Amino acid sequence: MGADERPLREPDKLGDLDDRDERPMREPDKLGDLDDRDERPLREPDKLGDLDDRDERPIRDLDAEMVRYYAARAGEYDDWYLRRGRYSHGPVNDGVWRADLEATAAWLDRLPCRGQIVELAAGTGWWSAALAAKGSLSLYDAAPEPLEHARARLAQAGRHAEFAVRDAWTEPDRRVDGLFTGFWLSHVGRDRLEEFFALVARWLAPGGLFAFVDSRQDPESGASDHRPPEADVQVRRLADGSSFQVRKVYYEPDELLAALARTGFVEARVETTSRFFVLGSARRGRA
Numbered sequence: 001m002g003a004d005e006r007p008l009r010e011p012d013k014l015g016d017l018d019d020r021d022e023r024p025m026r027e028p029d030k031l032g033d034l035d036d037r038d039e040r041p042l043r044e045p046d047k048l049g050d051l052d053d054r055d056e057r058p059i060r061d062l063d064a065e066m067v068r069y070y071a072a073r074a075g076e077y078d079d080w081y082l083r084r085g086r087y088s089h090g091p092v093n094d095g096v097w098r099a100d101l102e103a104t105a106a107w108l109d110r111l112p113c114r115g116q117i118v119e120l121a122a123g124t125g126w127w128s129a130a131l132a133a134k135g136s137l138s139l140y141d142a143a144p145e146p147l148e149h150a151r152a153r154l155a156q157a158g159r160h161a162e163f164a165v166r167d168a169w170t171e172p173d174r175r176v177d178g179l180f181t182g183f184w185l186s187h188v189g190r191d192r193l194e195e196f197f198a199l200v201a202r203w204l205a206p207g208g209l210f211a212f213v214d215s216r217q218d219p220e221s222g223a224s225d226h227r228p229p230e231a232d233v234q235v236r237r238l239a240d241g242s243s244f245q246v247r248k249v250y251y252e253p254d255e256l257l258a259a260l261a262r263t264g265f266v267e268a269r270v271e272t273t274s275r276f277f278v279l280g281s282a283r284r285g286r287a
């Protein structure tokens, strides 16, 4: 096995528990506002290897398109973490990527977070088993397809969580002790960042912890046939060549810190890994 193929250790480092969650996940027909996600035909797949990533369609509804994109990408999403196929950028870059993922997993392990924990836009649950080791995890995403992968991942890790299809913008139905988002803030538009932080604050009990990991801009972060976002919108391709438009905003640590302060968070810390990720945590103020 070459260096590039070394299996990456997933972030859950703790021992085996067998409290698997056998409950059925909410059915896709409960998607509510997202029901129109399949109405628009995708752009026809272009030939793979054709690097023309222009997408001339007018942007209609980026929020709905992002859900369609991640639903369609669910089976290949982890290729990004694992640097497989179009996501591999050679042994040096991929080695740094792995080291940054390890650093992020170690950071997550150290987070002082327990009790009731919510993970929004949880996707395939890359970070979820580690969160479920810390407390009682509720794991939400707007698309059921990635959640099925998360369900399998948690079962494999012997971890329990509650799963539901739920839009990240849905108003909280309770107060929790911790809230985590992975690679979600970069899908929140600049005009809505503080609105989202205010929503997180409403999720949290006073003193509750908000933590997030997200992307730093780097040419070797995404797929080799992706170009950088223009005006915070990026064209993404799947392995079959189909293309989608997603919002992708690379927030600087200072911008995040300022927005957290303006929305009443305290003890905010935002740091970066050596190259690829930004890691942040803050507590909801007690006022």
Ligand SMILES: C[S@@+](CC[C@H](N)C(=O)[O-])C[C@H]1O[C@@H](n2cnc3c(N)ncnc32)[C@H](O)[C@@H]1O
Pocket: 063, 066, 067, 070, 071, 120, 121, 122, 123, 124, 125, 126, 127, 140, 141, 142, 143, 146, 166, 167, 168, 169, 181, 182, 183, 184, 187
């Ligand atoms: C970049 S992925 C992140 C997945 C996971 N958190 C991780 O760290 O790997 C973004 C996720 O956001 C989900 N998503 C997109 N729009 C959403 C919305 N409005 N509400 C909740 N989830 C949404 C997608 O389905 C996808 O799983």
